[in-house]
Structures are given as C-alpha cells and as structure tokens.
Amino acid sequence: MSSEDATVSFSLEINVEQAYTEIRRIETLLYRTLGLIRRMGGGDEDLMKVVAKMQRVISILNQLRLAIALTQAAFAASGPIGWISLGLAGIGFMTFAMDMNDMIYDSTRGA
Amino acid sequence: MTAIKMDWGKGTIKQDVAEIPNKLLEGAEEAILQIAYLVLGLGQVHVRVDTGSLRDSGRIERGGRGKLWREVKVRFGGYIVNPKTGRLVDYAAVIESRYPYLKPAVQEVRPEMDEIIRRLCLAQVASLASVTV
Numbered sequence: 001m002s003s004e005d006a007t008v009s010f011s012l013e014i015n016v017e018q019a020y021t022e023i024r025r026i027e028t029l030l031y032r033t034l035g036l037i038r039r040m041g042g043g044d045e046d047l048m049k050v051v052a053k054m055q056r057v058i059s060i061l062n063q064l065r066l067a068i069a070l071t072q073a074a075f076a077a078s079g080p081i082g083w084i085s086l087g088l089a090g091i092g093f094m095t096f097a098m099d100m101n102d103m104i105y106d107s108t109r110g111a
Numbered sequence: 112m113t114a115i116k117m118d119w120g121k122g123t124i125k126q127d128v129a130e131i132p133n134k135l136l137e138g139a140e141e142a143i144l145q146i147a148y149l150v151l152g153l154g155q156v157h158v159r160v161d162t163g164s165l166r167d168s169g170r171i172e173r174g175g176r177g178k179l180w181r182e183v184k185v186r187f188g189g190y191i192v193n194p195k196t197g198r199l200v201d202y203a204a205v206i207e208s209r210y211p212y213l214k215p216a217v218q219e220v221r222p223e224m225d226e227i228i229r230r231l232c233l234a235q236v237a238s239l240a241s242v243t244v
Contacts, residue, residue, distance in 0.1 A: 006188050006189070006200075006201040006202060006203055006204050006205070007186050007187060007188030007189050007203050007204065008186070008187050008188055008203045008204045008207045008213055009172075009184045009185060009186035009187070009213075010147075010150055010184065010185040010186075010213055010216075010217055011182065011183075011184045011185075012143040012146060012147060012182070012183045012184070013143075013180065013181070013182045013183075014136070014139040014140065014143060014180060014181050014182075015179055015180040016132045016135050016136045016139070016179050016180070017179045017180070020132045020179060
C-alpha cells in the first residue's frame with residue numbers, strides 16, 4: 001500500500017455545463033425579444049403590444065429560473081460528493097440537491 | 112422562498128444573462144471550498160491523536176480548473192512524516208475504518224451544505240447589475 005493509497009479523502013465536485021446550455025437558449029429568446037421590441041418602435045404604447053412584450057420577458061425569466069434549477073440539479077447529477085478511500089467501501093456515497101424554490105419576476109420599466 | 116428579480120430597464124440584461132453560469136460557478140466554488148474547510152476542521156477535531164501527524168496531514172486540495180467544473184478534496188494521510196515511524200502518514204484509511212473521523216465530520220456539515228451553496232450562488236447572481244435577489 002503506497003502512502004497515496006493510504007489516504008482518505010472527501011471530494012466535492014461541481015459542474016455548470018447544463019446551465020451553460022440553458023443560458024444559450026435564454027440568450028436566443030432574449031435576442032428575439034429585443035428584435036421584436038425594435039420592430040415595435042418607440043412611442044407606440046398599444047396595450048396588446050406591451051402585453052405581448054411582457055409575456056416574452058416573463059418567458060425568458062422562466063427559462064432563467066429553469067437554468068438555475070438545472071445548475072442545482074447538476075450538483076447532484078455530477079456526483080458532487082463522493083468518497084474515495086481505500087478499503088472503506090462502507091463509508092458510502094452522498095449527494096446533495098439544492099432546494100431552492102426561486103421565483104423570478106420581471107420588471108418591465110422603460111421599454 | 113427566494114425572489115430573483117431582473118430589471119429590464121438597466122440595459123445590461125443581455126450581458127447579465129450570459130454571465131449567470133460564470134457567477135453560479137464562482138458561487139458554487141466558493142461554497143464547496145467553505146464546506147471543505149468546515150469538514151477539514153471537524154475532521155481534525157474528531158481524529159484520534161498520538162503524535163498528531165494524521166491530524167496535521169489533513170488538507171484541502173483543489174482541482175478541476177476547467178471552464179465548467181471545479182473540484183475540492185479534503186484529504187488526510189501522506190504529506191506529513193510521522194516521527195515515530197519515520198514514514199509519511201500511511202494509516203489514514205485504517206484509522207478511519209476503526210475510529211471514523213472524516214465520515215462524522217461530513218455528516219455534521221451535511222445539513223448546512225445545501226444552504227451554503229444556495230446562499231453563495233445567489234449572492235454571486237445578485238452581484239449582476241440587473242439582478243436583485
């Protein structure tokens with residue numbers, strides 16, 4: 001048994017790869033929304049258009065919430081806590097999942 | 112329940128959305144490091160001591176400096192020479208199996224882990240100009 005083998009350790013790992021993927025989707029939606037706003041032009045305060053714009057923003061922010069939730073899930077999915085210890089098979093394996101019930105609101109000031 | 116509010120009027124929403132994964136990674140890294148220090152400290156409290164070599168061999172190792180992931184390890188063993196044997200500490204796993212010190216440390220910190228990660232991730236996201244938590 002080498003001295004390295006004889007060590008005992010507790011490992012924590014995080015990975016935000018899935019969050020990146022979700023953020024890319026959100027960005028696409030965001031660009032589309034901005035395009036829509038530009039097409040609507042300034043000065044037009046037609047209620048239905050404003051409502052439509054708000055709905056898009058809410059949709060984006062809901063996706064953002066999903067991205068954050070997926071990041072939390074990634075903690076669990078990527079095996080964030082594992083035991084690597086020689087001859088200690090009984091020590092076990094733990095995972096943790098963040099329990100974050102976040103609400104995302106949008107604030108459509110200006111625009 | 113935590114509210115995350117994004118201010119559309121700030122004009123930085125595009126940059127902020129793009130920055131969110133980095134902020135989450137920063138927050139999560141800070142969190143696992145904080146957790147690791149707690150586990151290390153408690154492990155050093157729980158471990159049986161003769162020469163103190165095993166206790167002193169406890170340390171934190173950082174790895175996984177890739178773009179999207181980080182790794183932090185709390186390790187006991189090696190690193191320190193035991194004055195009685197003249198060898199590096201080579202009995203960390205044996206002592207853990209007989210008189211657990213690392214496992215109880217993890218179990219003690221376990222209830223706090225989720226909250227530490229949640230708090231530090233949110234703090235990082237909240238640092239973005241258009242985001243209020």
